[in-house]
Amino acid sequence: MLAGFLDTLAGGGGLLTVPALMMSGIPPVAALATNKLQASTGTATASYLMIKNKKVSWLEIKPLMLFAFLGAAAGTVLIQFIDTQILSFVIPLVILLIGLYFLLAPTPNENSRQAKISPKNYQRLVVPSIGCYDGLFGPGTGSFFVLAGVSLNGRGFIDATAIAKPLNFATNMASLLVFLVAGQVIWVLGIIMLLGQIIGARLGSRCLFSIKVAYLRGLVVLMCFAMLVKYVLTL
Template sequence: MELAHFSIELLAFLFFIAIVAGFLDTLAGGGGLLTVPALMMSGIPPVAALATNKLQASTGTATASYMMLKNKKVSWDEIKPLMLFAFIGAAVGTTMIQFVDTRVLSFVIPLVMLFIGIYFLMAPALDKQSKQAKVSAKNYQRLVVPSIGCYDGFFGPGTGSFFALAGVSLNGRGFIDATAIAKTLNFSTNMASLLVFLVAGQVIWALGFIMILGQVIGARLGSHCLFTIKVKYLRYLVVTMCFAMLVKYGFTF
């Protein structure tokens, strides 16, 4: 579709949503909980919304990942195998979504937002310090990471939060370190999904490029704030974001 098919108001709305999503996604994950419903509320078909979201989200996670590597907040040797398994899982999930009735997504989106919001609201305080891992490094790499990657390919919103939560609860990471690693894994899953969606011809390029600009701005801002903001504020951001979008989604549909 050409830009002329969309109103200035809609383009401005999606640009602003992308900035906020890029910022929040870098800090706490879950930016897709803003962008996917925003695209669907704009009248975009569900699978096209997921595909276009992957285009713009890939830029945001690429920016955040670059900042993490540049500032030596993550180790390339450590994350490389994790990114590979995340990529494989996402490719499988994205292939699966091509064969699913898209009406199912209208029920899945609010359920996922509700689940993530309640989890962050009720979960024990997240610690900055590392703890003992609950699963082996091998099982985490070969089972946990590709499973979350498959979810990202199949649906997506909240993946960054899931990677961060898994890093804390299963891999024994401190919350900030887990969040930094989650950026790189989310970039890998986004790229895998985007490649599959491109082959399927589902991406709406005009909207994707507008949102890419917003994602770059938001991700750069978030990357600079990640290691200075208090952990409890990240938690409040996720909870507020989830329930606000759940209310908005309910009124729209």
């Protein structure tokens, strides 16, 4: 429930759930797969509320979701052939890098600015690349979509956060479908987590447009370093 709430606000819910699953003794690929089951529900809830409340345009987001879906599907197929010991090293490294970026980078503002790349390149290159990362590893994908929206697509921070929800939903669904075919999902655990995600996502969606950018940034940094410390202590 906490991950669903924080994921809707700051895009880092997987930074809580994936390391927590791995620290409970679940193999890395099964942890990623089970996380996708509950994460897809959380992002679906948040995406529905964003579109329903007209915070995101369906016509604008639909092609971006398609490219995000394709990128994630490719990454999830690839992860089936990667040594799980590599994941045990890469996931905490990714957590560290995301935390450092949000800690050291200039604080983004809520105003839109000029995009650094064309909408076509953003849609066909940036979005599927982040989707592929989500299929491969996953934690922090929502944060990457927010960062790309602000730094490359010229979005304001809140606007980029809202758009990141349906994109993250598309990547989660693509990965989940592949993991289901591969039989990697732990159903009982995933369903219990799923219920918490629904509650957390609804609460987070109500708070998103009333919370300050600095607080969102602080949440991501706090999650990253807290989970990194916990992960290292369990090794």
